[in-house]
Structures are given as C-alpha cells and as structure tokens.
Amino acid sequence: MLLPPLGEVEKLRKKLGLTQTELAKKSGVSQSLIARVEAGTVDPRYSKVTEVFRALESLGEKEVEASQIYTKDVVGIQKTASIEYAASKMKEYEVSQMPVFDEDKIVGSFSERVILDLLSRGFDAKKFSKEDVASHMEETFPIIKPETPLNLVSNLLEHNSAVLVQKQGKTLGIITKADLLKVV
Secondary structure, rough: OOOOOOOHHHHHHHHHOOOOHHHHHHOOOHHHHHHHHHHHOOOHHHHHHHHHHHHHHHOOOOOHHHHHHOOOOOOOOOOOOHHHHHHHHHHOOOOOOEEEEEEEEEEEEEHHHHHHHHHHOOEEEEEEOOHHHHOOOOOOOOOOOOOOOOHHHHHHHHHHHHEEEOOOOEEEEEEHHHHHHHHH
C-alpha cells in the first residue's frame, strides 16, 4: 500500500469533518499521535500511519445521502389553487412537479404529466384550467429522511417523479431525477 504524505492527514480529516479525537478512535491510535503527525513533530511507525490512512479511506467511502443532493427550495401549491395557477408556477420556477399542500400539510402532488394526461384524453383546457388542483392531484411523493442512502432514493425515483426530504415533520427539500445528476 502506497501511502500519501503525512501532511495529507489533516486535510483529509478536515474534509471528512472529523476531530482529531474521532480520527484517533477510528484508527486505533492516540489523539496525541494524530496531533503530532499533523504538526509534523513525530515520525510514526509505518503500522500506525497505515491504520490512520485506512480509517480515513473507509470514512471517505461513506455513501451519498439524500441530504447531499436535495434541492432546498421546495416549490409547492395549495390544493385550492387553480390548475392554471399551478401551470404558471411550474413555468416560473422551471419545475415539472410539486407537492400539494392543505395549509402546512402535504396532501398530494401535481405535475405536468397530469395536465398532459387531461389534454390527451380530450378535456377542454379552458375548462379544466379553472378547476382546483385538488380535483386532479396525484398521491403524495414518498417522504424520506436526510440520511437515506442514494441507492434507495434512486429506487424510489424509478416509480415516482420526486421524493420529499423531511426531518421531524419539517420539509427540508425535494429530490427529482435531475438531482441525481449531481453525483455523477
């Protein structure tokens, strides 16, 4: 195993958001050794350096989570809004789907797919555009936690146009298929 220079320990540790104590615990060495390595005041044994870099490497391979890719500004619509207003809001914010709210509670979803479906079935656009969103909304997007791994998010997006990220009942963001491109 070819190890990076010892000067990289501090950079890597900080990049991973670890304290010296946390890195020491993960690598099975003392915190003082980590401090001395970072300060350049010690020439540690190869076995100790190997353990430190193995710990950094394993921590660096942490899977991407929902919290790393969601879009914070969730564009939503109240269930009493007209379809015409919903369409104008989707155009304005350049979104193709959004959650539907009843006050603060998420009660469904609305997307351009709904509008296209109505048009393809021969509905009169002037008539249905005046109807409220609730009359044509779809089921709620799946709701996940911020720490949900990317593979699960990806599986949910195979069958849904979006997923919502919530923590303790508060909506933090939304993830769409386009957001998955952030990890490529």
